[in-house]
Amino acid sequence: MAGSLERAKRGLYAEWRLHALSVVSLAVAFVCLGAALLVVVNLHDLKERWGRIGRASVYLKDGAPPQQVEALVSALKQTEGVREVRYLSPIDARNAALGVADPTLKALPQDAFPASIEVDVAPEVPEAEVQAMVNKLGQLPAVDGVETYGTWTARLGSLLQGGTIAAGALALIVFGAVLAVVASTMRLALTRRRTEVEVLRLVGASDGFVRTPYVLEGVFQGAIGSATALAILALLFFTVKAHADGDLSGLLGLDPAFLPLPVIAAMIATGGLLGALGGALGLRKLTAV
Amino acid sequence: MAHAGGRAPLTPFLRAGSRDALRGGDFSAKKPVLVFDDVQKVYRQPSGGDLHVLRGVELLIERGEFVFVTGPSGAGKSTMLKLVYRAETVDDGRILFCGRDIARLTDESVPFLRRNLGIVFQDFKIVPSWTVSENVAIALEVLGLSSRLIRQRVAVALERVGLAGRGGDRAGVLSGGEQQRLAIARAIVGEPAMVLADEPTGNLDPALALDILGLFEEIHASGTTVLFATHDRTLLDVRPRRILVLDEGRVTDVHAGLAAYAEPAPSYVDGDEADAEPVGARPPRHAREERRLRRVS
Ligand SMILES: Nc1ncnc2c1ncn2[C@@H]1O[C@H](COP(=O)(O)OP(=O)(O)O)[C@@H](O)[C@H]1O
Ligand SMILES: [Mg+2]
Numbered sequence: 001m002a003g004s005l006e007r008a009k010r011g012l013y014a015e016w017r018l019h020a021l022s023v024v025s026l027a028v029a030f031v032c033l034g035a036a037l038l039v040v041v042n043l044h045d046l047k048e049r050w051g052r053i054g055r056a057s058v059y060l061k062d063g064a065p066p067q068q069v070e071a072l073v074s075a076l077k078q079t080e081g082v083r084e085v086r087y088l089s090p091i092d093a094r095n096a097a098l099g100v101a102d103p104t105l106k107a108l109p110q111d112a113f114p115a116s117i118e119v120d121v122a123p124e125v126p127e128a129e130v131q132a133m134v135n136k137l138g139q140l141p142a143v144d145g146v147e148t149y150g151t152w153t154a155r156l157g158s159l160l161q162g163g164t165i166a167a168g169a170l171a172l173i174v175f176g177a178v179l180a181v182v183a184s185t186m187r188l189a190l191t192r193r194r195t196e197v198e199v200l201r202l203v204g205a206s207d208g209f210v211r212t213p214y215v216l217e218g219v220f221q222g223a224i225g226s227a228t229a230l231a232i233l234a235l236l237f238f239t240v241k242a243h244a245d246g247d248l249s250g251l252l253g254l255d256p257a258f259l260p261l262p263v264i265a266a267m268i269a270t271g272g273l274l275g276a277l278g279g280a281l282g283l284r285k286l287t288a289v
Numbered sequence: 290m291a292h293a294g295g296r297a298p299l300t301p302f303l304r305a306g307s308r309d310a311l312r313g314g315d316f317s318a319k320k321p322v323l324v325f326d327d328v329q330k331v332y333r334q335p336s337g338g339d340l341h342v343l344r345g346v347e348l349l350i351e352r353g354e355f356v357f358v359t360g361p362s363g364a365g366k367s368t369m370l371k372l373v374y375r376a377e378t379v380d381d382g383r384i385l386f387c388g389r390d391i392a393r394l395t396d397e398s399v400p401f402l403r404r405n406l407g408i409v410f411q412d413f414k415i416v417p418s419w420t421v422s423e424n425v426a427i428a429l430e431v432l433g434l435s436s437r438l439i440r441q442r443v444a445v446a447l448e449r450v451g452l453a454g455r456g457g458d459r460a461g462v463l464s465g466g467e468q469q470r471l472a473i474a475r476a477i478v479g480e481p482a483m484v485l486a487d488e489p490t491g492n493l494d495p496a497l498a499l500d501i502l503g504l505f506e507e508i509h510a511s512g513t514t515v516l517f518a519t520h521d522r523t524l525l526d527v528r529p530r531r532i533l534v535l536d537e538g539r540v541t542d543v544h545a546g547l548a549a550y551a552e553p554a555p556s557y558v559d560g561d562e563a564d565a566e567p568v569g570a571r572p573p574r575h576a577r578e579e580r581r582l583r584r585v586s
Pocket of ligand 1 (some may be wrong): 315332333334342360361362363364365367368369383
């Protein structure tokens with residue numbers, strides 16, 4: 001094994017241009033895959049996050065009697081699982097939507113926005129319970145309607161599903177490309193190193209002894225290719241994030257994250273494994289004796 | 290198959306690289322290293338038509354012998370050697386190497402056979418991008434020896450071929466003669482039962498050719514069996530040696546039937562007198578055989 005590693009190192013060193021070219025091609029393929037994974041991972045986080053935000057806006061009918069509204073607010077405050085209840089008058093709502101200091105919109109009537117009660121439910125409360133509360137609230141005479149983030153979560157869910165399928169398809173294409181690149185690199189390396197193989201056969205090397213370094217070289221290529229891709233992706237990601245500053249997180253309601261460590265490790269391992277497979281594939285035609 | 294007894298051994302060949310296995314135990318001093326028994330080889334040519342290269346070759350080489358194989362170009366010298374290291378297989382007949390029929394070895398056993406052979410070619414077959422040491426060490430790495438032992442034995446082998454101190458150089462920078470010395474070091478480092486040389490001087494100028502022949506003689510003098518294929522007459526004339534002439538598919542043994550087998554075992558085979566040179570004891574060549582050789586060149 002130590003000898004195989006040594007010979008693999010020699011091979012990588014002697015043919016470094018060929019191997020560097022292969023690593024770059026692999027890195028390009030893995031950047032595509034990594035980017036897709038990055039989108040999927042963040043969509044997933046977003047969905048998780050939004051799914052957990054038990055938030056409901058209870059829109060009140062125009063002219064709902066203030067006592068009824070007050071009673072509703074205090075009743076909600078005493079409900080288990082409710083963290084915060086806030087009454088939003090039409091003026092508050094208008095300010096929140098348009099910004100306080102916008103003079104051009106001053107012309108809008110005072111009651112352009114309906115009054116509402118904003119309810120924050122603790123994230124531990126199950127979806128079904130929130131839904132039951134929403135249904136009950138909707139039947140109260142002072143309530144015009146109730147809106148939750150449920151529809152958004154559902155939409156995000158289907159988006160996530162689409163993204164996952166697309167990433168899966170992309171992964172298949174990338175895997176195929178990686179296998180092809182490593183296999184053809186090995187075939188090329190093999191023709192350049194025909195003398196080496198011939199010498200190994202002459203001195204009585206077993207088939208495994210001849211093949212192992214090539215497979216190891218494939219592992220290096222795959223692992224280094226995917227690691228390079230991750231490094232490029234991380235650089236791009238953090239640069240963009242630094243420039244976009246708070247805007248992005250404000251827009252999404254979430255701070256976009258880079259790929260988690262297990263995904264990074266899995267990608268590098270996959271690169272190595274595909275490299276080994278590609279190496280073995282490239283040696284198919286290496287006859288036994 | 291004509292020979293019912295000619296079964297391929299299922300077990301791995303001799304313990305790789307061990308001449309001890311030949312020295313003691315199983316092999317008595319007079320046991321042959323190599324026997325060809327009615328060996329037939331036919332190449333099927335793409336143009337149709339068969340080329341019957343070997344037509345019943347018979348030969349017997351004993352441990353510690355130095356034997357030339359000669360014959361015109363295309364006579365089948367390389368083919369004969371290829372059959373021994375199993376780059377080709379016989380169509381009929383048996384080849385016994387250290388008592389085992391290698392003609393029908395399984396592919397898995399071929400590496401074990403080759404670990405007991407040192408092979409030298411006209412075109413050196415060294416890896417130019419490796420260092421001199423690495424080129425020699427590979428023959429021991431396949432045996433799985435420790436790196437300390439490999440370093441020691443590589444140094445000794447390089448010393449023997451006159452490349453001491455060149456171990457760290459890239460093999461590609463060596464001259465032709467030096468590259469062939471390197472190839473010889475690789476062939477002997479594993480202490481094989483036999484060294485096969487296929488026109489090892491073919492790419493070298495005459496002075497270097499004699500140099501390399503001298504090196505083979507030194508290796509032989511230290512107890513290694515050598516089978517040296519060449520069509521170069523000048524090499525055959527350097528010293529009286531046993532010569533196998535291959536022509537029209539058959540081997541004529543120039544010394545067979547004369548004194549080769551009547552001689553006592555050369556003292557260098559078992560003992561410490563490694564430098565003893567036994568060939569002087571052999572009778573001069575027979576006139577008829579001289580004639581045959583003239584036809585060759
Ligand atoms: N693989 C092969 N296929 C067909 N013919 C071959 C093959 N190898 C050698 N020959 C033919 O067999 C004959 C003997 O070749 P070879 O053993 O190389 O001769 P030598 O080494 O004595 O010059 C030649 O005529 C050669 O063309
Ligand atoms: Mg030849």
